[in-house]
Every structure is written in structure tokens, then in C-alpha cells.
Amino acid sequence: MADIVLRDVEKFFGSVQVIRKVNLTIKDGEFVVLLGPSGCGKTTTLRAIAGLEDITSGEIVIDGKPVQNLHAADRDIAFVFQLYALYPHLSVFENIAFPLRATRQPRSAVERQVRQVAAALGIEHLLARKPGALSGGDMQRVAIGRALVRRPKAILMDEPIGALDAKLREDMRMELKRLHIENKSTSVYVTHDQVEAMALADRIVVMHDGVLQQVGTPSDVYAHPANLFVAQFIGSPVMNIAPAAVKTEGGRVRLALGGGAAAFEMPAELAPRLSATGAGGALSIGVRPEGVQLAREPATGTIDLEAHLIEPLGAYDIVDLKVGEGFLRARTPAGFVARPGDRVHARLDPAQTHFFDQRSGASLGIRLGA
Numbered sequence: 001m002a003d004i005v006l007r008d009v010e011k012f013f014g015s016v017q018v019i020r021k022v023n024l025t026i027k028d029g030e031f032v033v034l035l036g037p038s039g040c041g042k043t044t045t046l047r048a049i050a051g052l053e054d055i056t057s058g059e060i061v062i063d064g065k066p067v068q069n070l071h072a073a074d075r076d077i078a079f080v081f082q083l084y085a086l087y088p089h090l091s092v093f094e095n096i097a098f099p100l101r102a103t104r105q106p107r108s109a110v111e112r113q114v115r116q117v118a119a120a121l122g123i124e125h126l127l128a129r130k131p132g133a134l135s136g137g138d139m140q141r142v143a144i145g146r147a148l149v150r151r152p153k154a155i156l157m158d159e160p161i162g163a164l165d166a167k168l169r170e171d172m173r174m175e176l177k178r179l180h181i182e183n184k185s186t187s188v189y190v191t192h193d194q195v196e197a198m199a200l201a202d203r204i205v206v207m208h209d210g211v212l213q214q215v216g217t218p219s220d221v222y223a224h225p226a227n228l229f230v231a232q233f234i235g236s237p238v239m240n241i242a243p244a245a246v247k248t249e250g251g252r253v254r255l256a257l258g259g260g261a262a263a264f265e266m267p268a269e270l271a272p273r274l275s276a277t278g279a280g281g282a283l284s285i286g287v288r289p290e291g292v293q294l295a296r297e298p299a300t301g302t303i304d305l306e307a308h309l310i311e312p313l314g315a316y317d318i319v320d321l322k323v324g325e326g327f328l329r330a331r332t333p334a335g336f337v338a339r340p341g342d343r344v345h346a347r348l349d350p351a352q353t354h355f356f357d358q359r360s361g362a363s364l365g366i367r368l369g370a
């Protein structure tokens with residue numbers, strides 16, 4: 001296994017630039033997920049690491065060796081595609097054994113390695129079958145087995161479970177995670193599904209328009225998004241984002257939302273921290289639904305708002321609260337707000353309120369409270 005380093009990697013298709021100065025270090029044994037919307041360049045980045053796509057400029061280093069001029073076959077990397085790409089006329093055993101055949105190992109050694117991988121994937125009983133007689137999930141297990149069997153320096157996966165139905169995707173996600181914990185293969189995984197990324201990754205790389213937006217652990221990108229794009233891309237339901245005006249009166253700081261329709265009190269320490277950023281009074285705030293805290297009785301920092309819509313989701317409800325022309329979505333215990341039109345007392349948890357520059361979208365890096 002090996003580490004993978006991308007230095008100033010750029011890629012043009014004709015005159016269109018799809019990867020812009022990407023710098024990234026994937027550590028030995030790490031599971032890194034490239035996450036972003038369709039067309040952001042994540043597949044191109046993955047294919048560039050594999051050698052399936054040439055890069056226009058920059059350097060790709062695998063296990064200390066620059067590989068950008070090496071063919072895919074010489075990079076010692078395995079690739080798993082979304083569609084299984086199995087040999088239909090070969091048995092499952094032969095499909096998995098295929099990469100070992102070229103190594104001219106004795107039959108017994110091949111057999112041992114194939115059985116080992118098949119056992120890890122729970123497909124030993126399928127070894128004699130042809131791919132046509134397998135379910136989608138089992139076909140993908142075989143494809144993963146084929147990738148793992150020769151112990152490559154790294155395993156690259158492009159939406160490997162994207163074609164499976166929701167339930168199977170969840171099962172496979174956990175299997176992939178377990179396999180990674182057992183094998184510790186350096187893994188790079190592409191998906192546009194943020195839940196999948198959060199569940200699998202040691203670190204997530206969020207991409208947009210060919211640019212790395214943020215690289216961090218799942219909890220990092222969730223709790224401390226670097227900009228508005230990351231804030232809105234990660235998390236479901238999405239983070240509330242609203243333009244806010246900051247007003248300081250007699251040592252008290254208020255955040256006015258919805259053109260002044262609601263003014264939330266914030267810790268006084270916000271004022272000097274904001275003025276230090278030079279952001280002035282105009283900024284955007286972001287707060288996830290769980291950061292909008294509701295109470296039945298008024299308390300310090302709460303304001304009175306009207307519930308507009310209630311979405312019961314079983315374990316909890318999402319409640320839309322009217323703020324001027326817009327809404328603030330809150331996550332509450334199931335049944336906390338009985339019906340639309342009810343009034344509740346809401347506050348923003350300062351520790352979960354994010355501040356962004358309105359023009360650039362960059363986080364102002366202010367963390368309040370706990």
C-alpha cells in the first residue's frame with residue numbers, strides 16, 4: 001500500500017479546464033472520498049490518478065514515485081467502476097483470479113488468494129457461478145474482489161455502489177467500511193452522495209467546478225464548513241443560510257434576519273471578532289436545523305416565531321418557522337410543535353451558528369460558545 005500525492009494537477013479537455021491546481025495528499029491506508037455535484041471533476045481526478053486520463057500539468061506521485069508519465073498498467077493500482085465490468089464467460093473464481101494469472105503464480109497460491117478474498121466478501125459459495133447468474137450486489141462484490149486480490153498499491157472506486165438499490169447500497173457501504181478496516185488499503189472513492197461520503201471516509205474532499213473546496217474529516221466538514229458551498233452541500237436537510245445584519249447596542253449583539261423580521265441575541269464576544277474580520281455588518285449566517293433550538297416558554301435569547309409547516313420524519317420533526325418572507329428550519333423532537341400556525345420560542349445556538357462573507361462565501365472562521 002502507498003500514499004498518493006497530487007501537486008498542482010490541472011486538466012483541460014480542449015479549451016475547457018475541468019481540474020484547477022489540485023493539491024492533495026492521500027496517506028497510506030487512508031480512505032478518501034471525492035465528493036461533489038455532477039461535473040465537478042471528481043471522476044476525472046480519479047481517472048488521472050489511475051492513469052486512465054492524462055493530466056495537462058502537475059505531478060502525481062504514488063509511493064514516492066512520479067507516475068504521471070506511466071501507463072495505467074504500470075501504476076499498480078486497481079479500479080472499480082460503477083458497472084461491474086466482469087468477464088461474462090468466466091466463472092466468479094476466474095474473474096477474481098484474472099489479475100493473478102499474469103503473475104504466473106502456482107495454482108495453489110492463486111486458489112488460496114482467491115478464496116481468502118471471496119471469504120472476506122462473503123461470496124465463497126458463488127465461486128463456480130457465471131456473472132450472469134448473480135445479483136447486482138454480488139457482481140459488485142466480485143468486481144471488488146478482483147480489485148483487492150493482487151494487493152495493489154491503492155484501490156480507486158468510481159461510484160461503485162451507485163447502481164444498486166437503496167437498501168443494498170446501505171449494506172454494501174458498511175461492507176466496504178468493514179473491508180477497509182480489515183485491509184487498510186489506500187482507497188480513493190468517488191461519489192456525489194454526501195451520506196455515503198460521511199459514512200465511509202476518513203477524510204472527505206469536497207469539489208466544485210474543478211476546485212477543492214475543503215479537505216477534512218466528516219465531522220470537520222460538517223461542523224466547520226470552509227464556505228457556503230460546503231455548508232449547503234453537506235447535511236440533510238440543508239443548513240439554513242440567510243443574509244444577516246449585525247447590530248450592536250449597549251454591549252448586546254443582535255443578528256437580524258429576514259430584513260429585521262427576527263433579531264437573535266448573540267454573545268457579546270461576537271462584536272470584536274466580527275470587526276476583526278473586516279466583514280462589516282453584512283454577512284451570511286448558516287445554522288443547521290439542529291442549531292435552531294425551540295422551547296415552549298420564553299427564555300434568554302429566544303424570540304417568538306410562527307410554525308408554518310411540519311415534516312414528521314419519525315425520530316424527529318423538521319419545522320419551518322416564518323421569518324419575514326423566508327423560513328428557518330428547525331429540528332425538534334417528534335410532535336414538539338402540534339400544528340402549523342402554533343407559536344414557539346426559538347433561539348440560535350451560538351456554537352452552531354456559522355458566519356460567512358456574503359460576497360466570497362468564505363467562512364469568517366468565527367466559532368462561538370462551546
Ligand SMILES: Nc1ncnc2c1ncn2[C@@H]1O[C@H](COP(=O)(O)OP(=O)(O)OP(=O)(O)O)[C@@H](O)[C@H]1O
Binds near residue numbers: 192
Ligand atoms: N473526455 C471528455 N471530453 C470532454 N469533456 C469531458 C470529458 N470527460 C469529462 N468531461 C467534462 O469534464 C467535466 C468534469 O467531468 P467529471 O466526469 O470528472 O465530473 P464528475 O464530478 O465526476 O461528474 P459525474 O458525477 O457526472 O461523473 C464535465 O463538465 C464533463 O462534461
